[in-house]
Amino acid sequence: MMIWAILVTSVAAFAPPSAVRPSLALHAELSTMPGISVETGNKVFDPLGLAQWRDIEELRATELANGRSAMLAVVGWVWPQVFGLWPGGSVTTTDPIAAISQVEPEAWAQMIILCGCAEAAKVNWASGVDAKPFFDPDALFFDPAKVYPADPAGQEEMQLKELKNGRMAMIAFAGLVVHHFNPAAVPLLGDLK
Template sequence: MVRRLALLAVGASALVAPVAPGARRTALKAADAQLDGMIGTSIECGDQVWDPLELSQWRDAGEMRACELANGRAAMLGWVGWLWPQVFGLWKGGPVTTTDPIDAIMQVPTVAWAQFIVFCGAIEANKYNWAKGEGPMTDPSKPFFDPLGLYPTDAAGQEKMQLRELKNARVAMIGFAGLFVNHFMPGAVPGLGGFH
């Protein structure tokens, strides 16, 4: 089996164009320049921006950070949505009759899914328009959504809050992945034995 894998690796490497050594160093230097000054350097990541696969040499680091935050925010909501019915119970009179999150997805009416997709599309369209400077909120120092006015006005406070959100987003993604794995492999994640 190992020999077969080695042969596949050798065969696949024959299809890759050779890269000049200087070109790779230049790409990595440009990527490092993008990462300098980004929020996210903390003790958990060795006091550097976390990019273990060096993906910033191929994509814009700011775009990838925005994607990471969007996925992290979705994971935060998903984590709460996964555990809420199992801890506090279901909403009375709703169409969902199970606390199993995977089964519950299939019980949600199609009309509700359509409304959800339109709502998310409207939010994404507004974010896109505002990023281009075509909206009432064109100041990039202000958050997209802050109804309670919790976002600090000073630069140090903003950096601290952004770092907190990034850390919480990463923990939520790991936590949601743990819930998902525990659902399909009960007992695989310590501490989640009572949840499905």
């Protein structure tokens, strides 16, 4: 296996530069998307050059979806440890990993159905299917709560905020998981499990 990895990396070293580096047109297309800020050195954030192999819009949509999930995950991880558990529930621990096995199967089914309904509405909207009450043919994307600003400056600001919060949440969730299994690895988290 080790020899295979060495052969693959050595073959990649002899690839022509155009196959390894994103083109200038791709870089220009990336630079028009929200996400360029002081945290990324005021340049496009694609350290692994993944945009040269995949659709940029798909990558951004995936980043936003993962960021939104991470924001919910961080709140779900920290909330019980700071504010306590909901009364009368089947979960008796604030340890997030141990709590997974204490959640009743009916609750898991409800969560899966809720997520499935939201995803189905999003897919229906993207394909143009009239999925009332969420369908709005004039909307640029799936926004059932109508929280997206109408003015371009507000739109750009909101997109950048969501992207930054999502990126921070992904890093925070990774830190919480590492801290759970190795408490000395992440400073300043204290007694969080």
